[in-house]
Amino acid sequence: MIDKRQHLLETALQLFYRNGVQAVGINEILKTSGIAKKTLYHHFASKDDLVIAALNARDEKFCNWFESLLKGSKSNSEMTERMFDGLSQWFNNKVDSLDGFRGCFFINTSAEFSDANNPISIRCKEHKQRIKTIIASHLVKADESYLESLCTLKEGAIVLAYVCDDKQAAEKARDTARKLINN
Amino acid sequence: MIDKRQHLLETALQLFYRNGVQAVGINEILKTSGIAKKTLYHHFASKDDLVIAALNARDEKFCNWFESLLKGSKSNSEMTERMFDGLSQWFNNKVDSLDGFRGCFFINTSAEFSDANNPISIRCKEHKQRIKTIIASHLVKADESYLESLCTLKEGAIVLAYVCDDKQAAEKARDTARKLINN
DNA sequence: CAATAGGTAGACAGAGTGGTCTACTTTGCA
DNA sequence: TGCAAAGTAGACCACTCTGTCTACCTATTG
Numbered sequence: 001m002i003d004k005r006q007h008l009l010e011t012a013l014q015l016f017y018r019n020g021v022q023a024v025g026i027n028e029i030l031k032t033s034g035i036a037k038k039t040l041y042h043h044f045a046s047k048d049d050l051v052i053a054a055l056n057a058r059d060e061k062f063c064n065w066f067e068s069l070l071k072g073s074k075s076n077s078e079m080t081e082r083m084f085d086g087l088s089q090w091f092n093n094k095v096d097s098l099d100g101f102r103g104c105f106f107i108n109t110s111a112e113f114s115d116a117n118n119p120i121s122i123r124c125k126e127h128k129q130r131i132k133t134i135i136a137s138h139l140v141k142a143d144e145s146y147l148e149s150l151c152t153l154k155e156g157a158i159v160l161a162y163v164c165d166d167k168q169a170a171e172k173a174r175d176t177a178r179k180l181i182n183n
Numbered sequence: 184m185i186d187k188r189q190h191l192l193e194t195a196l197q198l199f200y201r202n203g204v205q206a207v208g209i210n211e212i213l214k215t216s217g218i219a220k221k222t223l224y225h226h227f228a229s230k231d232d233l234v235i236a237a238l239n240a241r242d243e244k245f246c247n248w249f250e251s252l253l254k255g256s257k258s259n260s261e262m263t264e265r266m267f268d269g270l271s272q273w274f275n276n277k278v279d280s281l282d283g284f285r286g287c288f289f290i291n292t293s294a295e296f297s298d299a300n301n302p303i304s305i306r307c308k309e310h311k312q313r314i315k316t317i318i319a320s321h322l323v324k325a326d327e328s329y330l331e332s333l334c335t336l337k338e339g340a341i342v343l344a345y346v347c348d349d350k351q352a353a354e355k356a357r358d359t360a361r362k363l364i365n366n
Numbered sequence: 367c368a369a370t371a372g373g374t375a376g377a378c379a380g381a382g383t384g385g386t387c388t389a390c391t392t393t394g395c396a
Numbered sequence: 397t398g399c400a401a402a403g404t405a406g407a408c409c410a411c412t413c414t415g416t417c418t419a420c421c422t423a424t425t426g
Contacts, residue, residue: 111291156339176332
């Protein structure tokens, strides 16, 4: 029984991330997953409910990857290298667990839902905060200013990688971050 | 005759930017503008055509604002201050010509259209390149590395301002940029 | 075995989509 | 004035959307 729900969710996440939430209707998810509509509505109250679940699943997946990426960093410098190396891997489709790169699911979904009070928008914001917390927890030497810089550079790199198809966006952002450590 | 087209375009841009391209159907644009459907299709071949026109209009508007913002900078430092001050104004809804802040229309639209070969996606990318060119043209002292940093910080600040509702995103990015000028 | 839970194919419903078209009116210009 | 261009309200079309529901099947458990 739990398998059907999981299968639905994974299919939905994949389609949503690849094409956008509004561009994918539930009939497409059903067709792709081979699961009946009633089953979908048995597990999820609505499409929005499914979107939230997809966001949760992606958040879990991304944060797990990110956490393991930064784990064990011995210095801020090492953590910085790991982070941007990881981002570069992601941008260039070398992280199996994260699917093919199509920008950030949370930025994309946030763009599709303009109401900041919508639980979907709120969920996207929470993801960003969670990532920031993860980075902060791996800063060997606490540095609030550097943390802000890293978060800004990370988002900027993601956007440039996706919108501008800049394969070197992570490397450029890393070069910038390297200059900040000496300050 | 040209006024109807302009009125349609402005209405469409406003609705698209505020709510998202796919969330706004042409019937809503017609209702809001008070213009007949046949007139819309007289001026624009399709909805996609209207979206492209809206992107063009926004590009023009934004680049004009951005250009005048940076114009006359006497140093890289001054240009940097101007840029991030301007971004802060924008994020906090103090730029009349740019409507209420809802992230970047090009990032948002790019998120909604996943096919990188779609003219819409291409147009979004072109906007980013054009902005980069404007920044470069106002760098008093040429510095390729600094240019890349500025572009990354700018995109990052926009995302944090929108997704995370961080009203200080521009200030934080500016603080980061300030540290880079001394390098 | 019976009841419950989970699942199936697919019909149905109302609302909405982007685009085409009819019949008519208004505007602009020679 | 007459004609072409621009514009109007709105009907129509095929299709899609999300969600509800029917009738039935399968699996599990007491």
